[in-house]
Amino acid sequence: MNIFSINKIKPAELKTIGHYTGYVSMVLGLLMIIPITCAYIYHDADIYMLSFTISAIINISIGLLLYFVFNTKSITNLSLKGSLIFVMSIWGFASLFASLPYFISGDLSFIDAFFEGMSGITTTGFSMYDVYTFPYSISIWRCLIQWFGGLGIIFLLLVIVPSSVSLKRLYFAEGKTEQMTPNIKHTATIFIKVYLILTVLAVSLYILAGLDPFDSICYSFVGIATGGYSIHPEHINNFTNPIIQLITMVVMLMGATNFIVHYRIMKGNWRNLLKDVEIRAMFTIITIATILISISLYFNGLYGQNIVLIFRHSLFQVVSIVTSTGFMSTDLNIWTPFSYYILVLLMFIGGSVCSTAGGIKIYNILIMFKAIWWEIQQMFLPNNTVIKRKIYHDQRKREISKDTTRTIMVYIIAYMLLFMISTLIVLLFCKNLEISFTVVAASIGNTGVGPSFISQSIPLVVKIVLIIDFWAGRIGVWPLLLSIVYFAYMLQSKVEKKDE
Numbered sequence: 001m002n003i004f005s006i007n008k009i010k011p012a013e014l015k016t017i018g019h020y021t022g023y024v025s026m027v028l029g030l031l032m033i034i035p036i037t038c039a040y041i042y043h044d045a046d047i048y049m050l051s052f053t054i055s056a057i058i059n060i061s062i063g064l065l066l067y068f069v070f071n072t073k074s075i076t077n078l079s080l081k082g083s084l085i086f087v088m089s090i091w092g093f094a095s096l097f098a099s100l101p102y103f104i105s106g107d108l109s110f111i112d113a114f115f116e117g118m119s120g121i122t123t124t125g126f127s128m129y130d131v132y133t134f135p136y137s138i139s140i141w142r143c144l145i146q147w148f149g150g151l152g153i154i155f156l157l158l159v160i161v162p163s164s165v166s167l168k169r170l171y172f173a174e175g176k177t178e179q180m181t182p183n184i185k186h187t188a189t190i191f192i193k194v195y196l197i198l199t200v201l202a203v204s205l206y207i208l209a210g211l212d213p214f215d216s217i218c219y220s221f222v223g224i225a226t227g228g229y230s231i232h233p234e235h236i237n238n239f240t241n242p243i244i245q246l247i248t249m250v251v252m253l254m255g256a257t258n259f260i261v262h263y264r265i266m267k268g269n270w271r272n273l274l275k276d277v278e279i280r281a282m283f284t285i286i287t288i289a290t291i292l293i294s295i296s297l298y299f300n301g302l303y304g305q306n307i308v309l310i311f312r313h314s315l316f317q318v319v320s321i322v323t324s325t326g327f328m329s330t331d332l333n334i335w336t337p338f339s340y341y342i343l344v345l346l347m348f349i350g351g352s353v354c355s356t357a358g359g360i361k362i363y364n365i366l367i368m369f370k371a372i373w374w375e376i377q378q379m380f381l382p383n384n385t386v387i388k389r390k391i392y393h394d395q396r397k398r399e400i401s402k403d404t405t406r407t408i409m410v411y412i413i414a415y416m417l418l419f420m421i422s423t424l425i426v427l428l429f430c431k432n433l434e435i436s437f438t439v440v441a442a443s444i445g446n447t448g449v450g451p452s453f454i455s456q457s458i459p460l461v462v463k464i465v466l467i468i469d470f471w472a473g474r475i476g477v478w479p480l481l482l483s484i485v486y487f488a489y490m491l492q493s494k495v496e497k498k499d500e
Helices: 011-031 033-041 046-069 080-104 110-121 136-151 153-160 167-173 184-208 213-224 235-239 242-256 259-266 277-299 307-322 337-349 362-380 402-430 433-444 460-475 477-499
Strands: 390-393 396-399
Touching (some): 011 033, 011 046, 011 080, 011 136, 011 153, 033 046, 080 136, 080 167, 080 460, 080 477, 110 460, 136 153, 136 184, 184 213, 184 259, 213 242, 242 307, 277 307, 277 337, 277 390, 307 337, 362 402, 433 460
Antiparallel strands (some): 390 396
16 A cells, blocks of 8 residues: 555646647657758758758648647646656757757657657767768758757746746756856756857857857857757867967867856856866866876877877867766877776766756765765764855855755766666676666767767667666656656556556
């Protein structure tokens, strides 16, 4: 007999979810006008023009159907449970809608197309395409989807939906923990404006560096989104250019930095910016990792022991991995095991909260270590000693409550449990521990860099596991855990009713 009860989601909440899923479907359909235009301008094969046209019609039709069937009279206030399941489902539906051109064109099977769509919209970057030369329409769509995913589906909806739909619950359900202003709708609007400004800045920098407009737009989309999809087989050669390398590092860091910091800078508020623990930690991690990798590569004789070249590649790859982007400036297969495992550790850390980066997030890692230190202090100090559990973040000292610490600790434990379970499942099929944990770490961390294991030939079970990892890594493990608990409870309830 159950000792607790989980209420079912109300029909009105399901209708609300359906209504706003329609918005997302229509937006994706309208975005397909861009690859259709590229297919026409660059004379792609007719099949790609046709696949995007059909996909756009399907998306817009489904969107209109959902919008009108679940009309505005159906909209209701979403509970926290409803918000979490909404976030979980909307990313799944968006991935499905985004994957249609890959399937309709005949390039990929249905499951491979869904894998590609989920990898793209979650800004992971693993690909099922076995070639690196894409039609222009496919190239711009892959980059555009990563840019859209980096922005965040919920952010778009927060600007559209009325205040009656519990904006705050939707905001926090997608893993956002901080606000620029007290008003959630205003915060979402600012976030989108900052995102657009950073994207325009990135495109401008690439064009000034000599890249053509198409490549500049694609690199900017995936760089700001910290996605990392490549658009050319020679993308490594592009990143060996010192100027392009420097610009790309700046773009990746912009995407992985807390957008509240960007907002403060744009408002001219530089006060005590470098005192922020998250910013200091990010640059400390990058500095230490780069130095350690450079030393390892130098003493193992790589790159002819050219110190400048070693430093450039080390810094670029550290920034690329810690920001969860996944761009490569060199062949990582020739690196030392020591350097390789440092990069794997960086996949877990990720970028800042309220950024486009994946991973556990620097802020959460900081709180974890701080909590350990505070507990050690508590053990050795007198019982009546009061320890100040504070950190400097977002231009003020923040009190870190035990509830906050506990929530972060549970999140990190859940993240690591998902990593271990996924690694064991993948290991059953690939039979190589190093490949298994690297691919899974890159999947949950939305990094998309790993051994050459990902292909259309990998078993279906592995594809499904990695899709779930992309999904959970992008939206956080809470929606995934809640969905598992909710549906498990519903299944248990049905079984108990049959037994009665």
